[in-house]
Amino acid sequence: MSPKEHKQMEQLIIESAEDLFMEKGSASTSTTEIAKKAGCNQTLVHYYFRTKEKLFQAIFERKIKAFLTVFEDIGNMDLPFEEKLKRIIDNHFELISVNSRLPFFILNEMTTNPSRIGILKEKFAPMATNVYSRLDSDMKKAIQEGKIRKMETLELFITILSLNISVFLLHPILKEVLDLKKEKFREYARKRKKQNIEIILNSLTPEKRGNYEKKVFTRIGIDDRSLPSCPDKPGRVPDKSSGALSLDTTVGADRKSPELLSGRSQYDVYAPFDPVG
Template identity: 40%
Template sequence: MKDKEDNSGNEGMESRILACAERLFLNKGYNLTSMTEIAKEAGCTQALVHYYFRTKENLFSKIFEGKFQQFIDCIVKQEDESLPFGKLIEVRTSRLFDLMAANERLPFMFLSEFIINPDQRINLKDNIVSLCTEATSRLEAKIREEMESGRIRSTCTMDITLNMFSLVVTFFVVLPFLEEVGLVTDANREEFIAGRKQEIIRTIIASLRP
């Protein structure tokens, strides 16, 4: 019984460290977040953070890969594959948009730590490539079928995935500026975001027409 309690406590502390580190990485970025700060936020010693994750790089990689996996999960769900193609694109784009809406700092993590930070890009490359390959390979047959029938123009899964990602992520990167200059306010924020979601879906579907 005691072993089970110890394991439960260990898992609880590990989860708390991950949650605190994720919050700090999202708010401050990798370079401005220290292991000391993570330990303080989690209510434990720095030695305990090192015990679970060894280095800040390992801790960040675990969080980033988890978030990127959430992104991949938005666009590779097998149950979507029985949907008509247009509906499939709508559902997956909508799911990705909702993920970003629930994690508005996530686009900044993608941009600053994966695109801008070359060291992190190298560290994460193999796992990210593997996840992206999974995301693009599952849809290839369906896209070929749609092209051969003449229902969509010539394209590929990677182009569609990149269009989804870039349109959704760019919106949430620009959103704080729109709020700062008063174009998006508390009064119209919810309606504006919902409208933008539908516009992105329409744009992607329209871009596939022959």
């Protein structure tokens, strides 16, 4: 065979093996089945990949890398945090959409062969660390600027994965129980992607409690017991007539003001906010 034909045969074996691994799992797939599907003899499968495990590893690593690359490429873009997040959720969803059996594949292989986790960690640790660190840095900056509420990066990461993946994990059940046709599911998936973006962005909105927003004030020589309680949230509101309280931080801030002066103490209150503005 020419070099081009060798490359084509290798790719055909990979595609055939991927279909079978996705459908049956690696343990239930034989090299004989892979060769038959690829239209070659078993010897060629071993020639290109030596063992079934090495063939599986090549496919598994390629899929994991595709997932990480989505986060890495967008994370390196010079974009506002909200726009980055939208693109990450959108691209991650689309990646699963064109590889709808991938979530089952990964979960099954990780569960039945836990040693694969260690192999992947060794191979992709630098890339995964870079992806996570960049997202963590962007989140902390957005929190510091008051653009999003305080949230752990891991919490956000898991939320994105679970919301996007669950759509496709449930597909086989919905298909059978609700007789959900392919086109109908695609329509549902398109809507669900938009909803996932909205759900995640809304979950990051700076915290609002009832009709009150949390603000931080400095108290100057005043007995806080003289301040009236907020009607629908335990706490205090500023006594405007006394002029004893001054606003220290921006609306929606959960952090204490770094500008606390000597002799003053800080005071958390819930003050009315304009839901429109």
